[in-house]
Amino acid sequence: MPTVQEIEQRLFQLAPRESAMDWDNVGHLLGSPEQEVTRILVALDITEAVADEAIAEGCQLIVAHHPVMNCKWLPVQTIRSDTPQGHLLMKLLTHDICVICMHTNLDAAEGGVNDCLASVLELIDPGPLRGEAGLCRMGNLSAPLMLPDFIRHVSKALNCNGIRYADAGRPVYQVAVGGGACGDFESAAIAAGCDTFITSDLNYHQFLDAAGKGINLIDAGHFPTEDPVCRKLVAYLKAQFSQITVHKSASHREVIQYYVEGE
Template sequence: MPTVRDIEQALFALAPKDLAMSWDNVGQLLGDPDTEVSRVLVALDITEAVADEALEKGCQLIVSHHPVMNCKWLPVQTVRSDTPQGHLLLKLLRSGVSAACMHTNLDIAEGGVNDRLAQALELIDPGPLGDPEGLCRVGTLATPMALADFARSVQKALHANGVRFADAGKLVSKVAVGGGACGDYEDFAIQAGCDTFVTSDLTYHTFLDAKGKGINLIDAGHFPTEDPVCEALVSYLTARFPELTVTKSASHREVIQYLVKD
């Protein structure tokens, strides 16, 4: 059976480590590299529910997009059972479950997060947007449509609980996508001549300025815009290691709910 190290190297073949941003934390972050693996669970995040699911399914490895430890937003100063992060890390370590996380390298990589997002939205000929990191993608619709209709199609395609959008008064034809929190790349979408940008975690002021900047905005949520890559990881690992049982988490899903005005 392959080891955790073997699987980590296969993941780096898909999403090379040197693509990751300087602040990021990618690769095997927990466990013994020499552990043999027969079952893998794939999830966008490693939560308590995902950890419990991995234990119930007898998995030796969890592969996730978001790092289980990342000093950018949650510094690891202690590992204590009376803190949420420490409790999760100790549960995994004591159970012998390893974690391999592919984050910004998988965002940027060919066939990664943003290519899968473009594919889910059925964009034609998606390619790099032109941002310095090579993160976002841009493509066109087969047929231009009104923003409200496109927003509904985005919600359906990504199985989102809801979407937020701002209308700049343009038909949707040339679309930029950035899975997760890519609002900082809006100006690159404008420079590329896009009429619409699909991403997540947009601020009030970004929406407020959309009409003046001349670009439609759709915030489809962090989880929905990135989750399509999980099925891609399942397919990739199954093809590389036919002897493995690789499954996508059934417990991890969108946590944001929307209350719609009557």
């Protein structure tokens, strides 16, 4: 059976390590590279529930998007059972579950996070967003839509719990997308002539200033905008390793809930 190291090498063919940002931590992060693999679980994040799911399913490997350790927002200094991250890592190690993470390299990859997002939203002939570092994509709709109609389309396509948006009074036709927290590329979307930008984790002042800048902003959520790539990873791994059972996590889902007064 294929080893973790062999699977990592094949994943780097899809999303080369060199395209990851310099602060990022990608590739095989946990477990033995010589571990033979018969079952893989794919998830956006490795949570306690995902770890329990992998154990119950008899998986030797989890392939995830977000790094489980040594990333800028959650550096590993200790591995202790009385801390959330330490408890998770010890659980994975105790059950001989290896971890491979494909993060910003998968964001930038052809066929990666942002191409999957553009495809799910039915953008025509998407390509790299001009003037940025290769993460985001831009494309057109088959016909212009009013913003409320397009938001309904986005919500349904991404299975969102809720959507935050700012209406600049423009119909939607030329659209930029950035899975996850890509708010820093708003200026690139404007410079490229896009009327609408879909991403997540936008801040108050971006919404406040959107009308004045002439761009519709749609914050569809971090999980919904990135989760479509998990289906791509499942399909890719199945095609590369037909003898391995690969499935997408059933336990990991959007964690943000919305309350709206009057509902």
